Amino acid sequence: MKKPLTRDLRRCLGATSVLSELGDLRVYDCDGLTIEKRLPDAVVFPATTEQVAEVVRICSRHDAPIVARGAGTSLAGGCLPIGGGVVVMLTRMKRIIEVNVADRMALVEAGVLNLQLARALTGTGLHFAPDPSSQIACTIGGNVATNAGGPHTLKYGVTLNHVLGVEAVLGDGTVMQLGPLGDRAALDLTGVLVGSEGTLAIVTRVWIRLTPNPQDYRTLRVTFDSLDDASNAISDVIASGIVPAAMELMDQGILAAVDEAFQFGFPADAEAVVVIELDGPSVGLDEQRDRITEICNRHQAREILQASDAQQRALLWKCRKMAVGAVGRLSPSYCIQDGVVPRTKLPHIIRRITEISAKYSIRIVNVAHAGDGNIHPILLFDERDADQVQRALAAGKELLEDCIRCGGSVTAEHGIGIEKISLMESLFAPYDLKMMEKVRDAFNPGGGLGLGKVLPSPHAPTLLHAAVSIGDV
Amino acid sequence: MNSESLPITSDRNGRTTLQAAVRPELFLECVHCGLCTSSCPTFTELGDENVGPRGRIYLMRMITDGTLDALPTVRHHLDLCLDCRACESACPSGVHYGRIIEPFRLAMEEEKHRGIAGWDWFRTFVLFGLFPYAGRIRLAMKPVRLMQRLGLYDRFERLGLFKLIPGRLGQMATLVNPPVDQGPKLPSFLPAIGRRRARVAFFVGCVADAMFRHTHWATLRVLQQNGCDILLPEGQGCCGAIHFHAGSNSGARRLANTNVDAFRLDEIDAIIVNHAGCGAMLKEYGLHWQDDRRAQRQEFSEKVRDINEFLDQLGPVAPTGEIRAVVAYHDACHLRHGQQVIDPPRKLMELIPGLELRDLPESEVCCGSAGTYNLNQPEMADRLICRKVENIVSTGAQIVLASNAGCLLQIGREIRRQRLPIAVLHPMDLLDLSYRGEQPELPGHNGR
């Protein structure tokens, strides 16, 4: 039945750029979120924008849904091929086309890795500010799709603030060039495409704004006996008017996993460690550090240590960024949430996490981009135990509903994907969602791009009620 | 190493089956985050999840669970793995990828070769018949060495005539390094120079002895300079890595036991090995097989030290001979990822006066040699070595260093093919020259 589709795809891309045999397709049935799996009909590897456009046109002819995929590190099921169809891999489009140091911008293909760009910029004095924890593997296209953040968004903002324009293929196969210059005579379509999770268009190239590297850093590791003190201290730092480059919270549970992985020597009995980084011209940093030290001391910090050199700083950041991956040492499966609350509500939500953990008997460990109010509670479970899976999902849902009640949101940087669709109706009024549908219809009239993602629809899987299919993986 | 890390299980007939090759618990360490993918050379080249570590683990897991058949395409994805284990260095969850793919591929090979249809002349005669024996390798290289002496080899290589030799044999012929004075046969003992600081045994190996005996001599002289008495026990042989990775489990175990018998552990502080592939294998002797000799093999493994690692721990005597050259260091996978020896060779090179060590981009990415990979997967191996050499050229280095025979041969071949003025050496070659106050031969200088 699907043969004509794959035949057309092969004719367009060549046989080595199309996968359609079962043995080749299985690994594409999920991404970083493993509790839901769907098999695509084909996977293609275009090398140019024109090929992407041609693939989109072919799929549109065959009425086949399309999912764009980069490194497949989505934690929200953004790459799940709902309804089968074609997975468009952007991993072979990884050229850095231009780096313009004078104007602080770069043009890259969507499959360029975040870290690849960082390395290519060595020596220019510039960097791409978003630094999600999946930085070593994730692609710029993926960063754009999810409006990725990372620790340093506290000072520098999210991907949106660093994208000047994109080249994108619309649902009907037309190619659109936006930016890099600001355009008063246009709607900010780039702004809408950022964070649209591949459901409005397939972004093939990105104009990136580059940020000057700070002259110097002060990176502090502050240890607290109590989680409550830690979150209160964070809230006070923000309110004090200091804007650190990053302010990251790790709780006792995650510290144990990180320490096992990297032997950093975190104190085993402390409830929380907060990593605070200040950056900018050297002259002003010590003064800011002293003010932060004073605030932390006011909240009974047990110990405040400053990274003494670049190597120590790098290791501290490695620990923080690898923290989520390291939970594999604690549990066979995990589900990481991405709630966000107004920053003053941080102490409240952290307390709620503890309560919810007890209520559902699900162990939860925490990392958080705490300065932004962005929490990443990680729910630990064993996916072979169906009851545990259900409890973990329920706990996650309750937690996010709490974030909404606090005036927050259910995702700050991972995206809705399929995972949080059921919460969209709690977060937005029906007419708000209706307007989003209208925007989707304007970009992607047939709805073939990213079918069943982001917005509630009959195609969207409802995780809580789905028969959890992990046993048969 | 505890018994949990013993991965190999067998079916009722004592044969390893695919479904039983890996204990299911090992799969659960992987949380499917995908952070490993970018470290994988084959994923980086092809961008296909099937040939990345996360995808491969997923495939093996599905076969183990019985939800996917070991289809030919699936086998191909697994065969394409270099086993460089770069993914282990990248993995935050500490997945033991090597302990999953190695027994799995072993079982795949055993299954394939169980019937006569799967019989492979290359495997039987060349890999298992030739490689373990330094003498036989030297004998087999005679035609190539003769051609080199007559000046025919260069012409053959230039005209691509080695392609006329069937498949993997032709690949092998082109790998042979140019003839150098390899020095005399190795003695059975060499004394420390100056105050004795350690007593060590030296592991000689097969390919390394046949093709890099000069590097063995360099290593031994460096050890002497650093106050080491060196024993070179009789009766030792090939480490068994080639057998193990090509799927001959029992052959590998036999070789391991031979080596364990050859070394008297109570007489020595360490067993020194200077090629990463052998070193990684020797260090894993205690891990691979469950039988009554496992404890002995484990003791042996615990004494094994890579030469770079050993010197770094001992505290090296600073060399004084100045070598004015720009060098780049390539991380052999089996050293960096397999043994996590990363800084020591760099620190040793920085001791050499005058030497400028430049960062090699992607130094941690496999060169495509990967044991016998370049013989079995020449296309991917070619892509990787081209990328590697491009990176080497970008540094402007006159010398590229690697601590492993396979890498030295693979990089050497491509540098010859591209006629680049870059010397390919083992770090010990250079360190030895510095101790002796001599200069390396740089291709650019003598007009080659």
Added chain:
Amino acid sequence: MFDSIFPGSETIQVAHQSEVAEVVAAAYAQQRPIYPVGGATSLGLGAVAGKPGTVLRLAKLNQRVDYPSRDLTITVEAGMKMAELAKCLSAEQQRLPIDVASAESATVGGVVAANLCGPRRYRYGTVRDYLLGLTVVDGTGQSFSTGGRVVKNAAGYDLTRLMIGSLGALGVITQATLMVRPVPEMSAFVVVPLPSLEKAESLLASLRTSELEPAALSLVVGDRLADDPDRGAAATLWIGLESSEIEVRWMLDLASRLCREQGLPAVFIDAPDRVASIWRGLTEHAAVRPDQRAATLAVELTVLPSRTVAAAVRLHQFDPQASLLCQAGNGVILAWFSCKPENAGELVTRIRKAAEELGGRVVVTDFPPESRLDRSTIWGPPGPEIRVMQRIKRQFDPEGILNPGRFIFE
């Protein structure tokens, strides 16, 4: 009052958000145009309305909804004046670092709809970087909300960004949530009088590659600020510096050293009153004086930042009397030309051609009403992406009643 721009239209004042929805719903039923107006400070932006309708004045919709200052966010109704917002924030030592001329009149909703900003955009960005969420009434009179009240949010499509600069053509903004920033400890200027415009090129290049991160890099040509220490110079570069006192002092040193290296005199200004006056001057400079509107063409030209001076030189060639305000770090030039109404269209065409040669773009931000410039002259020829924008417009405003004929849409 607005007859020159909205001929034949009536005016309605609203004081509650629900009234906006009612008015628009009624207009939708009658297919009668709605022209939303906030502080009426940017009415020069856009073509003269083609059809009579209802001018919807939002300036009384000016309540503060929520100001959790410790969260550094604020939610206000769209008609709140920018000056009022600033006053409210300054009580907590906070601010929205977006400079807007005529802040006593300009409203938050108007600033969002017209995407206004000023000299500080170099360091702090534009509305795009601060707006967290909106409440909007669409072209059918139904209200919807976008975004949220948290500083990071990836839920659903970012309709907030879509509304910025949409000039009332997609919806009437009734409420906005903004992220705010602490007021920096100190602010100062280094002022560099330049003997020639070209001389700015090398100085800007050296400033941009230095470790200096100024808040503003404004190059003024022609009409001068009252605070200009040397009005005889060909042009003046204003380097605005903001941060903690210790950092500002360090930056002042660095900036003057960089100027000296270029052989240029630099004047230091750190007296708070004068500094405030300069910020005001640079911001207000962007406004066209009402008494000059009849004979002034104002354009905004955008090029890559490194081409700012080249573009300024070209504009200067067109008319040596033209006044230019260049946001040199951003590649944005505001230019004012004295021009007879009948010549305006032709002048725009010439400027646009020059800009395109430099890879840039031009929009007309104000023009003599008599010249009645059409949409394509004002906004420039649309690119192929106009099709998507038109589809969005139809979705949000099916009857085409929102600000018709003013923006890029019919």
